[in-house]
Amino acid sequence: MVNGVRGTRDFYPEDMRLRNWLFQKFHSSSLSHGFEEYDSPIIEHEELYTRKQGEEITQQLYNFEDKGGRKISLRPEMTPSLARMVMARSGTLPLPIKWYSIPQCWRYERTQRGRGREHYQWNVDIWGMEGIEADAELLSVMVHMLSSVGLTHEDVVIRISSRKVLEEVLGSLGIEGDSFTKTCVIVDKMDKLPAETVSAQLSELGISDSSIATIQSVLGVRELSDLKGMLSTDSPAVIELEGLFRLLESYGIVEWTMFDASIVRGLAYYTGPVFEAHDRSGDLRAICGGGRYDKLIGTLGGRDLPATGFGFGDMVIMELLREKGLLPDISSRVSDVVFSMDESLRGAAMMVSSKLRDSGRTVDLVLEPKKMKWVFKHSERTGAERLVMVMPDEWQAGKVRIKDLKTGEESDTDFESL
Numbered sequence: 001m002v003n004g005v006r007g008t009r010d011f012y013p014e015d016m017r018l019r020n021w022l023f024q025k026f027h028s029s030s031l032s033h034g035f036e037e038y039d040s041p042i043i044e045h046e047e048l049y050t051r052k053q054g055e056e057i058t059q060q061l062y063n064f065e066d067k068g069g070r071k072i073s074l075r076p077e078m079t080p081s082l083a084r085m086v087m088a089r090s091g092t093l094p095l096p097i098k099w100y101s102i103p104q105c106w107r108y109e110r111t112q113r114g115r116g117r118e119h120y121q122w123n124v125d126i127w128g129m130e131g132i133e134a135d136a137e138l139l140s141v142m143v144h145m146l147s148s149v150g151l152t153h154e155d156v157v158i159r160i161s162s163r164k165v166l167e168e169v170l171g172s173l174g175i176e177g178d179s180f181t182k183t184c185v186i187v188d189k190m191d192k193l194p195a196e197t198v199s200a201q202l203s204e205l206g207i208s209d210s211s212i213a214t215i216q217s218v219l220g221v222r223e224l225s226d227l228k229g230m231l232s233t234d235s236p237a238v239i240e241l242e243g244l245f246r247l248l249e250s251y252g253i254v255e256w257t258m259f260d261a262s263i264v265r266g267l268a269y270y271t272g273p274v275f276e277a278h279d280r281s282g283d284l285r286a287i288c289g290g291g292r293y294d295k296l297i298g299t300l301g302g303r304d305l306p307a308t309g310f311g312f313g314d315m316v317i318m319e320l321l322r323e324k325g326l327l328p329d330i331s332s333r334v335s336d337v338v339f340s341m342d343e344s345l346r347g348a349a350m351m352v353s354s355k356l357r358d359s360g361r362t363v364d365l366v367l368e369p370k371k372m373k374w375v376f377k378h379s380e381r382t383g384a385e386r387l388v389m390v391m392p393d394e395w396q397a398g399k400v401r402i403k404d405l406k407t408g409e410e411s412d413t414d415f416e417s418l
């Protein structure tokens with residue numbers, strides 16, 4: 001087959017330069033907040049993902065049987081692998097754990113703008129902290145990254161709610177436990193599916209029409225103060241969210257955020273605050289999303305440990321940056337092009353290149369006989385700063401000629417002092 005697999009991408013050097021630039025921003029924002037990098041294999045036991053709450057992600061697995069008859073899946077997300085790693089060292093890792101990673105994830109999705117069948121997903125998570133301070137710190141990392149690529153709160157909004165809002169409402173309607181989780185997974189599709197489809201799916205769960213109406217009216221709320229009227233006056237969900245917004249004010253990032261009760265997220269394991277960032281124009285899919293998942297390890301058979309985090313894909317952000325003209329113009333990183341005037345000086349050019357490379361320069365040595373015109377064009381293409389020419393008379397005198405490609409100035413330099 002000459003084509004790559006549908007929904008996957010090739011990264012040509014010019015794409016790779018941009019990807020590295022983006023990943024560098026992921027790294028530096030994580031490090032600026034004291035997070036440490038981790039990694040894990042791209043394959044896991046399928047079992048790690050076979051949750052039964054109707055989540056799309058569990059139906060999109062790239063799974064297969066390996067030669068030993070094991071059921072294996074490419075990871076569709078990083079969180080279960082992280083939970084597995086934390087579980088394996090349970091009790092020995094100093095808390096809180098503040099880790100980040102940039103894994104490639106695989107989901108058999110319907111491909112569309114900003115969604116592919118593979119993507120890289122920056123994951124930032126904190127384990128071992130119950131308080132909303134951890135959630136606020138994560139939002140700070142997220143905003144740090146968004147600012148570092150030149151976006152502002154006029155471009156992006158982070159919508160925040162809490163699973164506890166719906167939990168309180170549904171609890172009062174007698175919808176709890178597994179039914180509650182399934183309801184969240186369905187409700188998450190409100191903006192993607194027609195209202196009737198969502199209502200029908202909720203009915204199938206045994207939720208009455210009046211309860212569906214209540215759910216819908218709660219999800220429409222966009223002001224925390226309005227929510228107060230709908231929940232009990234001392235609603236823990238509202239108190240927690242108010243606390244969270246106060247912390248965001250202290251971080252100086254509250255203008256990037258808003259309360260939005262319709263944010264519930266489509267993954268079953270969330271238990272508390274949940275958040276998603278979107279472009280303000282609303283043209284693109286979510287830029288990133290996450291939330292608190294205090295009970296994930298329990299579902300994997302371990303002892304629960306509070307956790308919160310987010311995943312931030314590489315596709316939507318690139319679309320947005322391209323749209324806003326914020327992608328940098330990055331040329332390759334060659335500092336010197338080295339060129340010998342004739343065949344007999346090839347060895348000399350290699351010596352010159354080695355010396356320059358040892359001194360830390362990035363050198364592209366012209367390996368074949370080429371005309372001067374080609375060399376100049378090539379230097380321009382690579383964005384080199386200098387052209388180092390090995391010429392017969394100069395080399396005899398122990399010198400090379402250096403042309404500064406910005407100013408056009410030429411000078412002869414001793415080989416020894418290169």
Ligand code: HAM
Nearest residue numbers: 077079115116119286287288289290309310311312313
């Ligand atoms: P998620 O909302 O499924 O959450 O994915 C998080 C982000 O990954 C999305 O907002 C989007 O940027 C990117 N993403 C997801 N699927 C695709 C796709 N098919 N193509 C391109 N980008 C995609 C999770 O995965 C959670 N595990 C995040 C998390 C970490 N929660 C706590 N910690």
